[in-house]
Every structure is written in C-alpha cells, then in structure tokens.
Amino acid sequence: MAAGVEAADDGTALTAKSDLFQTESLLTDVERATRKRIARFNREHAAEGAAARWTEGRMALELVPELTSLEVYGGGVDGYGCSGLGDVTDGLIAAELAKVDFGLSAFFGIHGVLSLRAISSLGTDEQKERWLPGMARGELVGALGITEPDHGSDTSGIETTARVVDGGYRLTGRKRWVGNASIADIVVVFAKDETGALGAFVVDGKAEDFSAVPIEGKIGMRSSWPTDIVMTDVFVPASDRLTGGDGGHQIAGTFNAVRPIAAWQALGLSIGAFETVVEYVGRRMQFGRPLAGFQLVQEGLAEMAVLISSMRLTCLQTSRALENGTLTHVTASAAKMLCARMGRQVVARARDLMGGNGMLAQHVVGRHFADMEAVFTYDGTDHIQSLIVGKYITGLSALRG
C-alpha cells in the first residue's frame, strides 16, 4: 500500500471516528459525491509518490490535468463555465486533497478558488467572460499576489506601483510567497497607482518583464511552489485592471473568500494525520500490546477526534455562510484562527504518537506536521486573525501601534 493511501480512503468508518458531531449528515448528496470523487483521485493518482514529491520539493504538476478533468474549479462562481458547486464543495475539495498532497490542495485553493473568485467578484462582465471560462477549463492557470518582501501582514504598505502610460499601466515591484505564479498564465497583482490608490491588475504570467521563481529551502509545504515575483515595467492594458471596489476592500473581500479555504486545509491535514495515526497505533506493538490499548494514547486520539469534529462544524458553518452571502470578515478570521490552532494541536499529537516514525517524510503525519505551519501563517497570520476578532469584541483596533 502506498504511503498515504490509508489517509485517502473515504471509508465511512474512519470518517465517523473524527466526525463525532455528525457534520457529514449536514452535507448534500452532491457535496458528498464530489468529496468521494476527490478521494478516488487521491487513491488512484495523488497518494502514489506524494512522499517523494514532498522530499524533493516538487509539485505534482503532472496530476493537474486529471484534477482539472473532474471539473471542480470555481465552486463559488455561477456561470462562466465554473463548477458552481458551492463554497462548501470548494472547502471539501481543498480538505480532501490536503489529506494526501498539500501541494495539490494549495494549487486548487489558489487557482480554483482564490484567483478565480477575485476575478469573478472584482471583474466586469467582459473581464469575467474573458478569463473565467479558460480558468474553469484549466487552460489559464491563476495566481494572486498581495504579499511583498517588506510588507506581509501590513498590506497597506504595498510598494508595487502601477504607472499610468498610454493604453494602460506599467507595473514595477516585487511580490513574495505567491503560489502558482511560476506556472500561471494570469496573476492578479495588487499595486498602487500614481494617486496612491491600491488596485488589482491582471498581469500576464508569461510577460517578458515578469519573473516568478519558486522559493527554495521551505521547511513545510514542500510539494507546493510559492514564488518570488519581480516585475519591471510590465505592461498591463487599462482593460485588465479589475475595477470592482477600492483596493483595500478588494483585498479584504479576497481574504473573506479564501480564509475559509485555509480552515478547510487545516482540517484536511488534521484528518490525514489522525487517520494515519489511528491505523498506526492499532498495529504498533510496545510492551506486548498495541499502542492503541494504552490510556495515554487513547487520550491523545480522543483529543484529536474532538478537535477535528469541532473543525468540521466550523468549516461547514463558515462556508455555508459564504454561500448564503452572510459571512462576515470576523467569522472568516475566527474560522481560520480556530482551525489553524486546532490543526496545529492535532498534527503535533499525531506526530508524537508515531514516535521516531513521525519524524520521517515518508509517513503522512510528518509531512502534515510541517505543512500545518504554512497554514498557520498564510492568508493572515494567527496574530492578525486574533486582532480582527479582538477589534470586533472591544471596538478598538490593536493592529497599529
């Protein structure tokens, strides 16, 4: 059995063990069916070689056409050839992929949700017609760049400029940590125009003066390719600036749609680690009996199971609210904060229960342990989410000194 297959299995018995509040019963038939399709994709394609890809720092680019053939991009977008399956389905897919190969989940989250949704919510009808069908078919791969080397949490400090020229803009600046950008056809880049206003510009990922180089030496999320971007006077036609809302609100709106996905990814990593460790402690013998029979081990498993069960409810409720148009930015932040924190606890317990084997990338748990650190940081760090929730509680912003 290939490493990771046990975690990819959609066996209802294993699912039930970390679904103590029966969230599964709240899913629609279509949602359940879509998740099962991704579980099959995991079993038949993604599980094999996942450990090797992670160790080599390589994304499963060769599996993208197969993933694309499942017609899963754009769950939160109606029309334009997008799947329209709903935001919950987007989350279920991100979680299912994360169980086995976090690089594929990141690809899906950035292309199939983040960049696609940014264009759908900020673009004009003409812009949507131009890009979304190709993105839905996987012919145009998308990325989205906000973060810069010197401006991460504080997006108001963005230094990338968009200079007005005849027929459009010239973009100059650097972006950091932008996923998918080295393979992207279009990159939604946030930059400031000459008036200092922040805007979203759709940049041709193959443009001559645009370079995106994967960041080397990551300690987690190794089967994904976040990049460093350098832009030197890259031309963007005026028609390729996304004009819905002002720049600050554009960024906030983007985070609202994507923070729930980060929560689902934390859930997927947690389920993958849990299911692997349940199987492991059942067969690992110490002191003459399986580890699973010891009280302390069971306490660890119980903690993981209740945390994951709570994460399932949180993710579902948050994405349902997004689907119904009632999600607030506070709830999106709270969900990301809670799931990243709980997820960190789950993968740490799982890693411990695997003993020395938990230190090896060949086992699902070690990889997920390291990958969870990225979730803790991206789409706004844990601190930033807590300050957003803190402001909601107190009415006072503690973000700035």
Ligand SMILES: Cc1cc2nc3c(=O)[nH]c(=O)nc-3n(C[C@H](O)[C@H](O)[C@H](O)COP(=O)(O)OP(=O)(O)OC[C@H]3O[C@@H](n4cnc5c(N)ncnc54)[C@H](O)[C@@H]3O)c2cc1C
């Ligand atoms: C694997 C990965 C993938 C990513 N993918 C993308 C992507 O596709 N597109 C993109 O645009 N970005 C992406 N990012 C960037 C990510 O969103 C940023 O790393 C994150 O927002 C933090 O910014 P920073 O790294 O500059 O850290 P900083 O902002 O420098 O933060 C460092 C520390 O200071 C804390 N801190 C900062 N401000 C405050 C404050 N006011 N109060 C208290 N504590 C504070 C932070 O919480 C953190 O602990 C990705 C990052 C990673 C690691």
